[in-house]
Amino acid sequence: MDRIYRVADGRRIEGVTRPVFIHNFSYHLTGLQIYADGAIHCWEWVDLDGLRRKLDSGWVVTEVPEGAEVSAFELGRWKTAEASFGLTAEMLLGEVADDIERLNDRPDSTDRCLTRLDRYLATRDEDDRRALREAYLAIPEHKRHYALGDMDRKDGPLVALATDIGEPPIGGWFQVEAITESMRDEALRYFAERDQARTEYANKRPADDPEKPVAGTVHLGGRVFPKGPPEKAGLDVLQDEFPAPIEVGGVVYPSVSHAYWALSTADRGARERIREAETPSEARKLAAESARVEGWPDARTAVMAGLQRAKFAQHPRLAAILLGTGDAPIGYGGMDSDHWATRGDRGRNWSGRLLELVRSELQAQAAGIEIPGSDARPSGTSLR
Template identity: 50%
Template sequence: MIGKRITHRTADGVRIPGTWRHVFIRNGGHYFLTDLFIYADGLINCWGLVTIEEFEEKLRTGWVTTSIPEGAEASAHDLAEWKFSEPRSWLTPELLLAEVRDTIDQLNRRPDSTGRCLAAVDAFLADRTEENRAAAHAAFLAIPASRRRYALGDMDRKDAPLRVLLAGPGGRTYVAADPPITQEVYDSALAYFEERARRRAERAERVPTDGPAASHAPAVHLHQTFPKEPLDDPGTVGLRTEYPAPITIGEADYPSVAHAYWALSVAQPELRAAIAAADSAFTARKLAAGAPRREGWEQARTAVMTRLLRAKYDQHPELAEILLSTQDATLIYDDLESAFWGDNGGRGRGWTGRLLELVRSELHARRTGIPEL
């Protein structure tokens, strides 16, 4: 289960999503409580990156261990150390390996053992042959035993309806304490799944009150570039802050948003004119880099950039149309000089892209007649 345990590593500039869980590593007779990092590309960090096959070997040899002997010494780095008394473990190496495999499936957004089981159950409910029941039962038993109770996502009934459905009338579940399944109990399980299907269909048709959480348009990547002349058809290049689209702010004129931003950022008024007159946005940034910033600039810079972007698209309707044409896409803006303004392969905060999306939303609101508050 990934839950809120989200992490990543970067390989060759690519962000690899991952998660983690606690495990014990046995090293030199001592047991260490540590984090096992699992990544979408199938690599696992257990004091070193290994493949799933190598991880299986780590489990077989006991480097990653699921059982602790009585009196074993253990520690958590820089936190505590202790000795075990009457230790009990909930996992076996096979269960841990199966859970890790499921986690890799989840990270890749493909069906894990639970998803495959529920698909087989749907196939059985659609065509209730004993062959389909057997296939669904096998898929159910392929879920790690530690996870079966959560297969339906029902914290009240757990997996009881699933056990009954797959055992069938007169059958026995894999739980030894369960009695033989009566027709009445089986009919109750069928009714459970019919109601579950009805609720799922309702959820699928339900439209979120305030609209979808995710954009429907594909993300737009605004790669870094420094054009010196306006283009007849700039496309999304025109959305860059350094694109030569002159704007007027108060009494001053600037060749681009970037020129205005860097000119306004410096403390010395006499330097602002030189930055505004720079032959390119790159030069404007370079001139500003060696000068002290205005007091409070760090806290005010997002507000300044927002106003500059509003001015750009108010004063250049043709560029506003390009921005509007991105619909609700996520705008991924690169700025290799700034991890604050640029997304930079997921390593930056990406504020320029966020502010462009804000201004785009304001343009949509204006076009559709939603009043300004």
Template identity: 50%
Template structure:
């Protein structure tokens, strides 16, 4: 069963992240099942035909209202022996419920069962007492049974080093595997030691490679909504001044355009007469309409990003008061939303937009700030 996403729901204006997978839900009043999306959210809510929580999901599973495998498919045959098996345990309602609980922990930014098991391994390696081995056993068993073989990310040895470590010396692993010796325990401990050293080495190397990454979270995202002002724009336009349809004349490519949107669509057309018509359109919306209906330059898709970047640089360098509004967004991600412009330029609810306008605004913001910094001259 694969999880997909991301998805989200909004509660009191707050975006709650989620993920989803397929399950089988029974029709009311019959024994027939159909495929349904089961959505899990960071706040513990679970949706499958209705919004519930983990306890509600447990009741639905127990009542047979939801099945985690296709009820029409015969159950798979379990291997004769656990040690020789290369597959995980069966997916059961109980193990699925544990997996959903783990997804909630992950979405909420809390340690997952696998991470808690890794921490327990570290404690046992540092202090190999029976008490810590017992805690490691509890952490391992907390991992959903059908996912345990994946917990180390090693498809050759799977979770065997853990299973060996958790078996007493002189006892067969899983009841049908090799009898554990002190050497096997040490080999398992060495496995985790080498793994930790490799992880730490990669972390140190990445810290060098990514030395310029931000060390603190940035400001919350700024959303530039598409807004109409039927009674005229207010004296303080606020963030709407950053929109491409804001009436701020820009000088670029040898001409003056009443707005960035005028310039973009005027420069996109193939014929000079059409360019002049779009440039002189009474409003940005009419410029958009006229420009989009005219014949396009053959090279437009190749050059449009550079044209938009040039127009935005012109707007904010030629209008210092607008540059201050842009700089006031700090290091926030800028989401340029709306519905009039192509998803190539804007952000969309389903994250399908490429948000190039927002990204270019962030670039111009950084260039404006860099222009105010004193740099070494080399002299």
């Protein structure tokens, strides 16, 4: 199915399409358009009852007779030979009715059946079992064996509950003449074991998960310090722009941002001018006027990771503040690059992600956990 929509009276109405044949002299494969307001287009506008009439009249069909001519959009024409079709008119009507429910975020026939199942399992009341039977039969026939989502048992346990004792199975894959009391009991055991397994799965946590839920997101970025940072800068000290001098390759830079932009250019003179810039913003502007180091876009994330490690290794007080964020996700805003920042559903947030990485490394160090390969560096790499 494809998602579609139409606009009516200034509002967007969601829809889906289903393939059907229109019989208009020859047979035409087309898309049956189904919308959330119940409108259905099959070369004419109808509702669900209208679609039934179109099926009864033969205007909409789900199969094509042997030897009939078929056209498919603009792809071509052919005649049917030994064709096989699996959808009846009633099945299609059931599918379309379910489409309309789902488009309105309402339970479809399978959802309603499973709700009835839960009620019966809770009450074991005969009236609730009869309601379960009706709800099961309301599912389009070709969809019933998917109701439980069990590829092995299909809908067998559901049929065993919905069918009266002594009655032939009303569906499913049973090869028996009638449902017995033992089959009913087996179905009840099936659902009890299923519910227990679901509960265990819902409560299961990966072995390396934290014991407590992850804290709420910490949001950074956007603050500048033209007159120097306040005495209590709080979490703003984690920003790349915060004036925390770092030494890289024997050169001291006023901030991570200064170092990043200086190292991004191949012009040695420009590097020094960037290093001496009064603010990170000025450093960025100076860097923009110079050529980038070859391959910089692919290397920049690794360079930033090294600079952040240097910052927190050389400033234990700032490292303590970073550690104080616990396991909270860090959202970094206030930058003009979607690579480094996040803005709602935009941005890759690499500055925030790298802060989380460095924080984890600091936590490992504090816990005495060795980080494999932490002393290794690929040959030829340098921050100089």
